[in-house]
Amino acid sequence: MSRPTQNDWSGCPTRYAAGIIGDKWxxxxxxxxxxxxxxxxxEFASSPxxxxxxxxxxxxxxxxxAGMLTREIDPRKGSRVCYFPTRKLRDLLPALxxxxxxxxxxxxxxxxxxxxxxxxxxxxxATVAWYEAEIDRxxxxxxxx
Amino acid sequence: MSRPTQNDWSGCPTRYAAGIIGDKWxxxxxxxxxxxxxxxxxEFASSPxxxxxxxxxxxxxxxxxAGMLTREIDPRKGSRVCYFPTRKLRDLLPALxxxxxxxxxxxxxxxxxxxxxxxxxxxxxATVAWYEAEIDRxxxxxxxx
DNA sequence: CTGTATCCTTAGGGATACTG
DNA sequence: CAGTATCCCTAAGGATACAG
Numbered sequence: 001m002s003r004p005t006q007n008d009w010s011g012c013p014t015r016y017a018a019g020i021i022g023d024k025w026x027x028x029x030x031x032x033x034x035x036x037x038x039x040x041x042x043e044f045a046s047s048p049x050x051x052x053x054x055x056x057x058x059x060x061x062x063x064x065x066a067g068m069l070t071r072e073i074d075p076r077k078g079s080r081v082c083y084f085p086t087r088k089l090r091d092l093l094p095a096l097x098x099x100x101x102x103x104x105x106x107x108x109x110x111x112x113x114x115x116x117x118x119x120x121x122x123x124x125x126a127t128v129a130w131y132e133a134e135i136d137r138x139x140x141x142x143x144x145x
Numbered sequence: 146m147s148r149p150t151q152n153d154w155s156g157c158p159t160r161y162a163a164g165i166i167g168d169k170w171x172x173x174x175x176x177x178x179x180x181x182x183x184x185x186x187x188e189f190a191s192s193p194x195x196x197x198x199x200x201x202x203x204x205x206x207x208x209x210x211a212g213m214l215t216r217e218i219d220p221r222k223g224s225r226v227c228y229f230p231t232r233k234l235r236d237l238l239p240a241l242x243x244x245x246x247x248x249x250x251x252x253x254x255x256x257x258x259x260x261x262x263x264x265x266x267x268x269x270x271a272t273v274a275w276y277e278a279e280i281d282r283x284x285x286x287x288x289x290x
Numbered sequence: 291c292t293g294t295a296t297c298c299t300t301a302g303g304g305a306t307a308c309t310g
Numbered sequence: 311c312a313g314t315a316t317c318c319c320t321a322a323g324g325a326t327a328c329a330g
Contacts, residue, residue, distance in 0.1 A: 012181075013249045014245055014248060015173070015194070017244045017247065022166070022170075023167060024163050024168070028163055035159070052304050052305070053313070054314080081313085091250065096243075098237075098241075103160075103162045106236070107161035185291085186293065187291060190292095197325070198294085199325095200324085225291080226291095226293085293329085293330085294328080295328075296327080297326085299323095302319105303319095303321095304318095304319090304320095306315100306316085308313105308314080308316095309313085310312085
């Protein structure tokens with residue numbers, strides 16, 4: 001069976017991701033959407049990292065252009081804008097989960113362990129259950145293909 | 146059982162990662178080390194993305210300071226420097242695999258599918274086998290804790 | 291070959307004011 | 311509240327020369 005060897009990475013599948021994930025603000029915004037359930041401009045702007053409004057607008061446009069989110073009117077309340085994750089963004093969740101597990105293990109700043117870290121250490125299977133529930137919740141929100 | 150809820154992300158485990166992964170050059174260098182088996186300054190410099198030497202030196206120092214790699218003399222050939230992945234970096238492989246799978250699915254630039262993409266589509270289990278072999282190969286190289 | 295150092299230009303991005 | 315626009319400064323980083 002042919003499996004990838006070391007010298008066959010001409011079309012390296014990570015270079016593409018580097019353009020989107022390899023940007024601090026895009027990365028944090030995707031986190032906010034996928035993991036924190038944030039959907040509105042104001043919610044993004046209030047993140048503890050303190051993104052400035054021009055950068056926020058710029059990155060929202062970037063992510064929309066990259067097909068990671070869609071900009072729509074809030075179905076519940078007219079004249080209010082919401083950003084929804086696309087399937088493409090949703091599919092990044094497994095990778096994000098991997099990053100979270102890694103950070104939980106190595107981040108020295110996590111003074112009081114977050115509930116994720118706690119439950120993950122106690123029972124990794126609980127993390128899987130959490131992950132799948134998260135997937136379901138986001139799937140229910142994805143509108144287009 | 147307590148599992149993470151949406152409003153409990155005060156100690157968000159992704160913010161830490163954003164500082165390391167959320168940088169294009171660090172991201173690509175970690176890819177080179179983990180997936181392309183690159184170990185020397187010249188090998189990094191010759192990557193198709195064309196990193197300039199001052200940035201390369203800067204990021205190698207950053208990654209070393211972050212405990213992601215160690216700088217050592219080549220055991221086989223004296224007076225030649227090599228950079229080895231630490232366990233901390235190695236543990237990022239699962240996340241990187243997730244990113245690769247994602248890119249393989251969505252990167253429109255992947256004109257000729259890489260062997261990874263091909264084998265992954267043909268048989269996902271082959272990817273797992275590839276991944277475990279990769280882990281073993283890197284583990285054999287990790288020197289310190 | 292493995293880096294360092296310097297120059298210099300551009301882009302990133304914070305602060306803030308402004309608009310619908 | 312959801313942005314847009316401007317100002318302005320710093321840092322990122324490309325090119326290149328130099329050193330061990």
